Amino acid sequence: MLKFLNRDRLSYAVFFIAIAIIGLSVENYYYVQLLTFIGINTILALGLNMLMGYAGQISLGHAAFYGLGAYTTAVLTVHYGFSPWLALPCAILLSMLVAFLVGLPTLKLSGYYLGMGTLGFGMIVHIVFREWSSMTGGSSGFIGIPPLEIGPVSFSQIRNFFYLVWLTVLISFIVSKRLIHSRIGRALRAIHDSENAARAMGINTRNMKLEIFVFSAGLSALAGFFYAHLVSFISPGTFSFIVSIKIVTMVVIGGMASVWGSLLGASLLTMLPEWLHAFSEFEMVVYGLILMLVMVLLPQGLTRGLLDIYERTRSKKDQP
Amino acid sequence: MLQELLQYLFSGITNGAIYGVIAVGFSMLYSSTELINFAHGEFVMLGALGLVSLWGGLGIPLPVAFLLVVIGVAVVGFLFERLAIRTVRKPNPIVLVIITVGASIFLRGIGMLTWGKDAYSVPPFSDHDPIDLAGAKLLSQSIWIVGIALFFVILLHLFFKKTLTGKAMIACAISKKAAWLTGIPSERMVLLAFFLSTGMGAVAGIIIAPITMCSYDMGTMLGLKGFCAAMLGGLGSLWGSILGGFILGILESLGVGFFSSSMKDAIAFFLLLLILYVRPGGIIMAKDIKRF
Amino acid sequence: MNEPDRKKTSHKPLLTLNSIAKAFGGVQALWNISFDLKEGMVQALIGPNGAGKTTLFNLITGIFTPDSGEILFDGRPIGGKKVYDLVQVGIARTFQNVELFGSMTALENVMVGQHVRTRCGFWSAVTRTPWMVKEETASRKKALKIMAFVGIDHLANRRSSELSFGWQRLLEIARALSSSPRLLLLDEPAAGLNTVETRQLGTLLKKIQAQGITLLLVEHDMGLIMDISNRIVVLDQGEKIAEGTPREVQSNEAVMSAYLGRSEH
Ligand SMILES: Nc1ncnc2c1ncn2[C@@H]1O[C@H](COP(=O)(O)OP(=O)(O)OP(=O)(O)O)[C@@H](O)[C@H]1O
Ligand SMILES: [Mg+2]
Numbered sequence: 116m117l118k119f120l121n122r123d124r125l126s127y128a129v130f131f132i133a134i135a136i137i138g139l140s141v142e143n144y145y146y147v148q149l150l151t152f153i154g155i156n157t158i159l160a161l162g163l164n165m166l167m168g169y170a171g172q173i174s175l176g177h178a179a180f181y182g183l184g185a186y187t188t189a190v191l192t193v194h195y196g197f198s199p200w201l202a203l204p205c206a207i208l209l210s211m212l213v214a215f216l217v218g219l220p221t222l223k224l225s226g227y228y229l230g231m232g233t234l235g236f237g238m239i240v241h242i243v244f245r246e247w248s249s250m251t252g253g254s255s256g257f258i259g260i261p262p263l264e265i266g267p268v269s270f271s272q273i274r275n276f277f278y279l280v281w282l283t284v285l286i287s288f289i290v291s292k293r294l295i296h297s298r299i300g301r302a303l304r305a306i307h308d309s310e311n312a313a314r315a316m317g318i319n320t321r322n323m324k325l326e327i328f329v330f331s332a333g334l335s336a337l338a339g340f341f342y343a344h345l346v347s348f349i350s351p352g353t354f355s356f357i358v359s360i361k362i363v364t365m366v367v368i369g370g371m372a373s374v375w376g377s378l379l380g381a382s383l384l385t386m387l388p389e390w391l392h393a394f395s396e397f398e399m400v401v402y403g404l405i406l407m408l409v410m411v412l413l414p415q416g417l418t419r420g421l422l423d424i425y426e427r428t429r430s431k432k433d434q435p
Numbered sequence: 436m437l438q439e440l441l442q443y444l445f446s447g448i449t450n451g452a453i454y455g456v457i458a459v460g461f462s463m464l465y466s467s468t469e470l471i472n473f474a475h476g477e478f479v480m481l482g483a484l485g486l487v488s489l490w491g492g493l494g495i496p497l498p499v500a501f502l503l504v505v506i507g508v509a510v511v512g513f514l515f516e517r518l519a520i521r522t523v524r525k526p527n528p529i530v531l532v533i534i535t536v537g538a539s540i541f542l543r544g545i546g547m548l549t550w551g552k553d554a555y556s557v558p559p560f561s562d563h564d565p566i567d568l569a570g571a572k573l574l575s576q577s578i579w580i581v582g583i584a585l586f587f588v589i590l591l592h593l594f595f596k597k598t599l600t601g602k603a604m605i606a607c608a609i610s611k612k613a614a615w616l617t618g619i620p621s622e623r624m625v626l627l628a629f630f631l632s633t634g635m636g637a638v639a640g641i642i643i644a645p646i647t648m649c650s651y652d653m654g655t656m657l658g659l660k661g662f663c664a665a666m667l668g669g670l671g672s673l674w675g676s677i678l679g680g681f682i683l684g685i686l687e688s689l690g691v692g693f694f695s696s697s698m699k700d701a702i703a704f705f706l707l708l709l710i711l712y713v714r715p716g717g718i719i720m721a722k723d724i725k726r727f
Numbered sequence: 728m729n730e731p732d733r734k735k736t737s738h739k740p741l742l743t744l745n746s747i748a749k750a751f752g753g754v755q756a757l758w759n760i761s762f763d764l765k766e767g768m769v770q771a772l773i774g775p776n777g778a779g780k781t782t783l784f785n786l787i788t789g790i791f792t793p794d795s796g797e798i799l800f801d802g803r804p805i806g807g808k809k810v811y812d813l814v815q816v817g818i819a820r821t822f823q824n825v826e827l828f829g830s831m832t833a834l835e836n837v838m839v840g841q842h843v844r845t846r847c848g849f850w851s852a853v854t855r856t857p858w859m860v861k862e863e864t865a866s867r868k869k870a871l872k873i874m875a876f877v878g879i880d881h882l883a884n885r886r887s888s889e890l891s892f893g894w895q896r897l898l899e900i901a902r903a904l905s906s907s908p909r910l911l912l913l914d915e916p917a918a919g920l921n922t923v924e925t926r927q928l929g930t931l932l933k934k935i936q937a938q939g940i941t942l943l944l945v946e947h948d949m950g951l952i953m954d955i956s957n958r959i960v961v962l963d964q965g966e967k968i969a970e971g972t973p974r975e976v977q978s979n980e981a982v983m984s985a986y987l988g989r990s991e992h
Contacts, residue, residue: 290853293852293853293855294849294852294853297847297852297859297863298838298842298845298847298852298862298863298866299847299848299849299852300852301831301835301838301839301842302839302842304828304830304831304835305828305831305839307830308827308828308829308830308831309826309827309828309829311822311826312822312826312827312828313828313839314790314810314811315788315790315810315814315820315822315826316814316839316840316842316843316902316906317810317811317813317814317815317842317843317906318811318839318842319809319811326849330849372830
């Protein structure tokens with residue numbers, strides 16, 4: 116147990132130092148911004164991974180919570196003059212409240228029906244963003260979201276924003292890891308492996324799923340908050356169905372049930388469009404192919420899949 | 436007032452027939468494989484854009500183009516089953532959802548690469564004047580749509596009830612193991628189910644082409660509405676699906692007419708969530724859904 | 728595990744079934760089943776395939792509710808209670824087809840068994856309060872102790888899906904035991920085990936009984952049943968056809984013809 120904790124702490128320390136080094140050494144504005152986006156997407160992927168990878172419940176509408184976070188802070192800061200730091204808890208709480216209300220009936224569903232249910236929910240929220248123009252600016256979007264600042268530190272400085280986002284990523288990792296290696300995390304993984312047996316062990320599967328759904332929505336809203344204040348402009352397109360799929364792809368590629376996999380998946384998927392810049396037309400084809408190929412070849416995702424292959428070859432060597 | 440109502444009804448029935456045909460595709464596949472194909476809408480898109488190219492572009496006579504497109508799209512569905520679905524090692528729902536969603540994005544991307552981002556339209560199947568009924572106009576294309584939709588559903592019905600292959604498919608749906616014991620090749624039945632289901636998707640795309648703007652991204656919404664219709668009528672039931680389609684179409688057009696057109700798409704999703712929560716067996720078929 | 732003073736001398740019924748009935752669609756899976764299970768006893772439930780044994784387990788554990796009749800646990804009716812409430816009051820079970828949490832280690836599986844005996848929630852998991860750390864350590868220790876009791880502590884850190892079938896069966900028992908049950912329901916615990924393993928299982932079940940835990944087991948292995956059970960209830964096609972001591976049941980005509988005569992066991 117102690118050993119285990121130490122290994123985790125070590126990886127956090129390495130992670131922290133890596134953030135500091137990257138933050139200090141990368142000069143190019145564009146790259147710092149790209150890295151910040153990766154951080155935001157990591158939070159997003161982590162949120163869905165907790166739900167999908169650990170508890171085994173699919174959501175095809177997670178962009179809705181991302182959007183709720185972004186739009187809530189936009190509306191509160193611009194229309195009602197809130198400080199962003201006051202808008203942040205409001206955004207997260209609202210998102211969690213919506214997740215609670217939606218999850219109550221939806222999480223009774225499973226498999227395909229949960230997929231369709233969450234998809235439908237995501238569509239409705241997207242339509243609301245688009246049609247409630249007086250609040251959200253409609254399909255032309257919402258401009259003029261103020262930048263973040265704490266006292267003298269302004270986060271319109273991209274480097275500061277980078278630190279802010281990545282420290283949040285680190286904290287989210289610690290929180291998620293702690294959850295996973297606790298009674299709650301074990302119960303969630305139990306639901307994933309066998310819902311029947313989990314129920315027979317006295318786990319209130321319905322409450323458990325609901326709680327992780329709400330937690331996951333909270334993380335997504337946090338990501339949305341950062342996005343809104345980083346870009347200062349949001350539009351419904353940023354929170355559409357295809358974005359929900361993008362989040363699923365991050366989780367699937369990086370590896371379900373792997374916290375570090377979320378980082379990997381988010382990094383790959385944020386940089387992919389940059390690499391494919393010349394062929395942005397191919398973006399969708401590539402996403403689709405990735406999803407299918409990973410599911411067919413490495414259903415555990417890259418981190419887990421490669422780790423499994425490594426373990427298998429090693430154990431083969433062990434047994435002559 | 437009556438005239439307005441009638442007009443909405445016409446457009447509702449027209450759209451409803453299309454939703455119904457899409458729903459039938461979902462239902463058929465579900466009843467023989469227990470799979471829900473999230474990419475189904477993209478086959479509708481392929482059908483519509485296929486017709487745009489063959490009939491509108493190359494000028495191939497309509498009946499021939501119709502047939503070619505349906506067969507072509509069904510072959511794509513066939514390949515999809517072979518290459519993506521069959522190869523899955525652990526076919527649990529979450530994996531299959533992700534694979535079919537992946538296929539949907541992939542096909543949409545292919546659609547965009549092939550036809551670009553433009554929207555196309557084709558003329559109605561025949562240029563008769565609209566029929567005037569109590570002041571409301573009934574377009575000739577509407578009659579074509581409803582007629583063709585019913586024609587194909589009846590055809591499917593006869594196929595399942597009268598032919599040996601059709602009966603075998605139903606047997607497979609009822610019990611894979613029993614079907615296997617009696618020597619019905621269930622793998623081939625699954626392939627056939629994909630073939631027919633995606634073919635029906637293409638039919639829906641073809642008949643809708645003249646009354647909508649056809650573009651690479653039209654499939655998702657249509658697919659979702661088709662699924663909604665199938666859930667409404669009872670997933671797995673042929674006539675239930677068609678009925679669900681009509682109900683959805685009519686409710687939608689009444690909603691647009693009397694409330695606001697911006698809420699059109701939201702109606703389908705509210706209905707979908709409602710039915711998922713309240714009566715997942717559909718309004719007609721109170722059959723338990725297995726995955727609950 | 729730490730309550731050895733509940734001896735099997737107390738002979739009040741721990742579980743009482745009063746004319747239980749359950750039908751699935753047209754199939755009458757159980758009809759008019761009544762029997763008592765005295766505290767500290769090992770009671771076997773036997774019957775041919777499809778007799779309704781597993782269904783009876785599902786009724787006792789609250790997965791299904793009976794169509795009619797009532798179930799009393801420790802004198803209190805438990806009809807309509809949720810599964811997790813029943814685990815809380817002390818009913819644990821294993822499954823006919825082993826249902827472990829495959830992606831988790833053996834130790835974690837056993838720790839999940841303690842779910843209802845521990846309290847740590849979302850918030851305390853995240854903040855790692857001192858009591859939560861203490862609870863976690865205690866829970867781990869208890870799990871290891873139970874694994875040692877069952878004889879699988881050397882497997883603690885192996886992934887449960889990698890274990891051999893015999894170990895998996897034992898792990899399921901350990902997982903059930905770790906919820907500190909008063910009544911343990913075992914669904915065919917010896918199925919798939921070889922003769923040596925079955926003999927060891929018999930010894931383990933006696934050890935469990937000596938801890939004061941009441942056992943109700945479904946089993947096809949007559950040797951094991953005759954060896955360890957105090958009483959036997961026989962079901963056939965959803966009805967109880969006999970009940971008594973192993974000796975009585977063995978010589979019962981109805982059982983001979985309905986069960987032993989017809990099945991290959
Ligand atoms: N969930 C269910 N839905 C429908 N029928 C069921 C269900 N569970 C059990 N049955 C039916 O109830 C009857 C009793 O089944 P049960 O599993 O209890 O038998 P069993 O005694 O455990 O048999 P075995 O020795 O094969 O395990 C069978 O006819 C079975 O088909
Ligand atoms: Mg059984």
